[in-house]
Amino acid sequence: MQSHSPRNPDKTLPPGSTIGILGGGQLARMMAVAATRLGLNTHIYSPDANCPAALVAEKIIVGPYNDLDRVLEFSQSCDVVTYEFENVPAMTAKAAASAVPLRPGARALNVSQDRLEEKSFLRAQLDLEVAGFEDITSIHDLRRAVKRLGLPSVLKTRRFGYDGKGQVILRSEADIDGAWEALSPAPCILEAFIAFDREVSIVAARGLNGEIAAYPLTENIHRNHILHTSAAPAQNDDGSAAKIAAKILDHLDYVGVMGVEFFQMKNGQLIVNEIAPRVHNSGHWTQNAGCTDQFEQHMRAVAGWPLGDARPRQGVVMTNLIGDDVADWKTLAAQAGTHVHLYGKSEVRAGRKMGHVNRTK
Ligand code: AMP
Numbered sequence: 001m002q003s004h005s006p007r008n009p010d011k012t013l014p015p016g017s018t019i020g021i022l023g024g025g026q027l028a029r030m031m032a033v034a035a036t037r038l039g040l041n042t043h044i045y046s047p048d049a050n051c052p053a054a055l056v057a058e059k060i061i062v063g064p065y066n067d068l069d070r071v072l073e074f075s076q077s078c079d080v081v082t083y084e085f086e087n088v089p090a091m092t093a094k095a096a097a098s099a100v101p102l103r104p105g106a107r108a109l110n111v112s113q114d115r116l117e118e119k120s121f122l123r124a125q126l127d128l129e130v131a132g133f134e135d136i137t138s139i140h141d142l143r144r145a146v147k148r149l150g151l152p153s154v155l156k157t158r159r160f161g162y163d164g165k166g167q168v169i170l171r172s173e174a175d176i177d178g179a180w181e182a183l184s185p186a187p188c189i190l191e192a193f194i195a196f197d198r199e200v201s202i203v204a205a206r207g208l209n210g211e212i213a214a215y216p217l218t219e220n221i222h223r224n225h226i227l228h229t230s231a232a233p234a235q236n237d238d239g240s241a242a243k244i245a246a247k248i249l250d251h252l253d254y255v256g257v258m259g260v261e262f263f264q265m266k267n268g269q270l271i272v273n274e275i276a277p278r279v280h281n282s283g284h285w286t287q288n289a290g291c292t293d294q295f296e297q298h299m300r301a302v303a304g305w306p307l308g309d310a311r312p313r314q315g316v317v318m319t320n321l322i323g324d325d326v327a328d329w330k331t332l333a334a335q336a337g338t339h340v341h342l343y344g345k346s347e348v349r350a351g352r353k354m355g356h357v358n359r360t361k
Pocket of ligand 1: 131154161162163164191192193194195196199222225261273274
């Protein structure tokens with residue numbers, strides 16, 4: 001619950017208002033650019049003064065996320081605070097929300113930060129299909145869970161996993177000890193391995209008044225556990241994924257853009273893999289599809305504006321530029337129908353997202 005009273009009684013933040021963003025990576029950078037187009041200002045809170053968002057925002061406040069006085073000072077300079085990553089510490093979120101509205105709210109962070117909370121929430125409260133899972137706190141738990149869920153299965157840390165980090169596939173019983181050694185003592189879950197037909201996602205927004213705008217289904221291909229391409233609109237979209245996303249958004253009384261990732265089985269069944277309470281890499285294609293892009297949509301939602309049109313006018317395939325891929329920027333920039341988006345990261349590292357290209361169909 002937010003204890004402050006909004007500065008603006010009709011809750012719509014007019015142009016000239018300031019949106020605070022916790023985190024200064026590429027997602028914050030693209031949000032800041034979108035906000036600027038709407039005449040909104042952005043202040044960034046990041047531990048890194050040279051983060052990708054620093055060059056495009058009005059102001060950067062540098063500090064660690066656990067410096068609650070600094071977070072409070074930052075929040076007081078804003079009209080609303082949002083975030084670009086789900087691992088915002090609970091205390092940081094609380095400090096921000098004590099000064100101004102935090103959108104999306106703390107509950108969305110709470111359920112998406114922890115895979116056990118997330119899967120329990122989706123299954124028990126929303127009756128949604130998720131991969132079978134077990135809570136793992138010891139090697140004995142793991143041995144028992146492998147018997148229950150079978151092999152292959154995937155051991156994942158409950159927190160701080162991304163792009164395949166913090167997860168190990170178990171293919172035989174001989175892998176159990178090694179997997180536990182690799183991830184313990186972090187609390188983990190074991191997930192049944194899903195023999196999916198394809199991976200798809202939905203990016204959808206919910207406004208302050210409860211209106212929902214979902215982008216069409218997107219088909220995602222991962223390489224080395226990192227998203228490689230997202231193609232939208234995906235073939236064979238019967239609307240079920242958007243309905244699931246709407247159910248999650250409504251249940252959380254969510255404000256902003258959310259990404260929902262699914263495994264889809266051959267028979268069409270959708271299994272929710274995870275939810276991200278933020279703009280999502282599989283929604284970058286929206287920037288060149290002729291609709292309101294996800295970054296502007298998020299800025300609109302958190303500022304209490306009407307949501308924009310989420311219907312693409314053309315199909316787009318987004319390809320991430322990972323590590324050295326970015327060296328091709330000049331060739332890509334010369335290709336017709338190819339839109340290059342670079343994140344301004346000075347250091348190229350293997351596995352690091354340096355930019356993306358959107359190719360229109
Ligand atoms: P995650 O970090 O949970 O999104 O996992 C990253 C990627 O690993 C997914 O997009 C899948 O390609 C693969 N993966 C994760 N969990 C499973 C699972 N339970 N069954 C099959 N593949 C999985």
